[in-house]
Structures are given as C-alpha cells and as structure tokens.
Amino acid sequence: MGTDPLLSLQSIAKTFPNGVTALSGLDLDIYQGETLTLLGPSGCGKSTVLRLIAGLTQPSEGVISWAYPRARKKLSVVFQEPTLLPWASAFDNVYLPLRLAGESRAAAGERVMEALARVGLADFADALPRELSGGMKMRCAIARALVTEPALILMDEPFAALDEVTRFKLNDDLVALKKDLGATIVFVTHSIFESAFLSTRIIVMSTPHGKIIDEIDVDPAIVRDAEFRMSDTFAQISRRASRALGHAVREEA
Numbered sequence: 001m002g003t004d005p006l007l008s009l010q011s012i013a014k015t016f017p018n019g020v021t022a023l024s025g026l027d028l029d030i031y032q033g034e035t036l037t038l039l040g041p042s043g044c045g046k047s048t049v050l051r052l053i054a055g056l057t058q059p060s061e062g063v064i065s066w067a068y069p070r071a072r073k074k075l076s077v078v079f080q081e082p083t084l085l086p087w088a089s090a091f092d093n094v095y096l097p098l099r100l101a102g103e104s105r106a107a108a109g110e111r112v113m114e115a116l117a118r119v120g121l122a123d124f125a126d127a128l129p130r131e132l133s134g135g136m137k138m139r140c141a142i143a144r145a146l147v148t149e150p151a152l153i154l155m156d157e158p159f160a161a162l163d164e165v166t167r168f169k170l171n172d173d174l175v176a177l178k179k180d181l182g183a184t185i186v187f188v189t190h191s192i193f194e195s196a197f198l199s200t201r202i203i204v205m206s207t208p209h210g211k212i213i214d215e216i217d218v219d220p221a222i223v224r225d226a227e228f229r230m231s232d233t234f235a236q237i238s239r240r241a242s243r244a245l246g247h248a249v250r251e252e253a
C-alpha cells in the first residue's frame with residue numbers, strides 16, 4: 001500500500017433535495033491496492049459514499065481529490081442487482097462498456113472472453129441471463145466491470161441477494177481475482193463475516209450522517225482461504241467489527 005491515497009474524501013457532506021442529510025463531515029482516504037469495506041447498518045450512508053466516488057452524485061460540501069486525473073475515469077461499479085441486458089448474451093453484456101467506448105466487437109472479443117474466463121464463465125459466452133443462476137449472473141456483472149481494466153472497483157453489496165454457499169464461493173473468487181488484478185476495491189456490505197474475510201481495512205459507519213465509528217486494519221499478507229475463516233484472527237476481527245456495529249445500531253436506536 002502506498003503512502004499517498006488514490007483518492008481522498010475531505011469534509012464531505014451530502015444532503016438530498018428532500019432534506020435528508022446522509023453524510024456530514026466525512027473524511028476518508030482510500031489507498032492504492034487496498035480492499036476497503038464500508039460496514040454499517042442500513043441507511044448509514046454507505047451507498048452514498050460509493051455513489052459520490054463513482055461520480056453518480058455530487059457532494060453538497062467538501063471535495064473528492066484523486067491522486068492523478070485519469071484515476072477517476074478508471075473505475076467500475078458493481079451493484080447488488082447484476083443489471084444485465086436480458087436480451088443480450090453473456091458475451092454481449094460484458095462487451096457493452098467497450099461497445100459504448102466505440103470498440104468493435106472483433107477488436108474487443110479477446111478481452112471479453114478473457115474477462116468471462118476470469119470469472120469462470122468462458123463456456124457460457126452465448127448464454128442469455130435467464131439461462132444463468134444468480135451467482136453466474138453476478139459473475140457476469142463482475143466480468144463486465146473487469147473488462148475495462150479498472151484501477152478501482154466499487155462494489156455495492158454485490159452478493160447480498162445470493163445464498164450463503166454461493167456468497168462464500170464468490171468471496172473466494174473475489175480474493176483470487178484481486179490477487180490477479182491488484183485493483184483497489186471499495187466494497188459495501190452489511191455482513192461482518194464478508195468484511196472480515198475480504199478486507200485489508202474495515203470502516204464501520206453509523207447513523208446519523210455516516211459517522212465513522214471504527215477502523216479495523218487487517219494484515220494484507222494474510223492468505224484468505226478456508227483456514228482463515230476458521231482462525232482466531234478471523235474471529236477477533238469479526239468480534240471487533242461486531243462490537244462496533246453493535247454500538248452503531250445502539251446509537252441509532
């Protein structure tokens with residue numbers, strides 16, 4: 001991890017036109033190569049942070065500064081819903097961002113197939129979304145996010161709608177992908193175990209206004225495998241996150 005942040009959110013406030021203040025006075029640095037999770041109760045502002053970073057909404061106050069101007073262009077977002085085009089094949093869904101960037105199908109083909117292979121869908125390039133399971137649809141959405149070779153991947157509860165076994169599998173796959181790609185990941189989740197498994201840093205947020213109430217560093221050198229899930233370290237991280245989350249929910253009550 002470098003010492004200079006890839007991006008910095010400084011004194012960020014976000015008040016929506018209906019008067020709801022989702023965030024105020026938020027300071028957060030995101031470092032190159034980390035897997036940062038934003039963990040917190042529903043409504044504490046996690047998605048708003050992600051949407052601000054993605055440029056899908058603008059802060060009411062404060063600034064988001066990037067290490068280099070191109071960095072903000074090299075990001076991809078994965079949402080909870082895979083949002084695939086129902087009439088298009090897995091190949092064409094993954095090709096979409098390249099098509100929108102003006103690339104021909106032929107020129108993009110190899111990269112599309114490579115992205116599908118990375119998520120284990122090489123044999124399903126011609127399948128329509130309705131022919132894919134929930135987990136495969138999400139893999140396809142991840143392949144679509146990877147195909148542009150982003151430096152930063154923003155993931156908003158991507159596995160929340162999946163059953164636990166599929167979720168574990170996709171967590172494992174994300175760790176492998178991350179090792180391969182080295183991209184920076186910002187991951188929003190409600191799940192303590194998911195955050196403990198994936199993260200190199202956990203930011204625990206609370207209501208009101210997205211207050212950061214704990215920050216948990218997890219050694220990036222830890223191998224995130226089945227053994228890690230059973231380890232004391234994993235239990236310690238989970239306990240600390242759980243305690244912080246308990247405070248977050250009590251503050252809310």
Ligand SMILES: Nc1ncnc2c1ncn2[C@@H]1O[C@H](COP(=O)(O)OP(=O)(O)OP(=O)(O)O)[C@@H](O)[C@H]1O
Nearest residue numbers: 016018020021022041042043044045046047048049
């Ligand atoms: N477009 C919007 N207009 C008005 N209020 C909004 C809008 N988007 C979010 N909010 C409000 O801002 C607050 C933070 O919402 P946000 O979706 O960021 O929380 P979250 O932590 O991601 O929640 P969840 O885990 O349920 O997705 C909530 O009170 C929400 O109702």
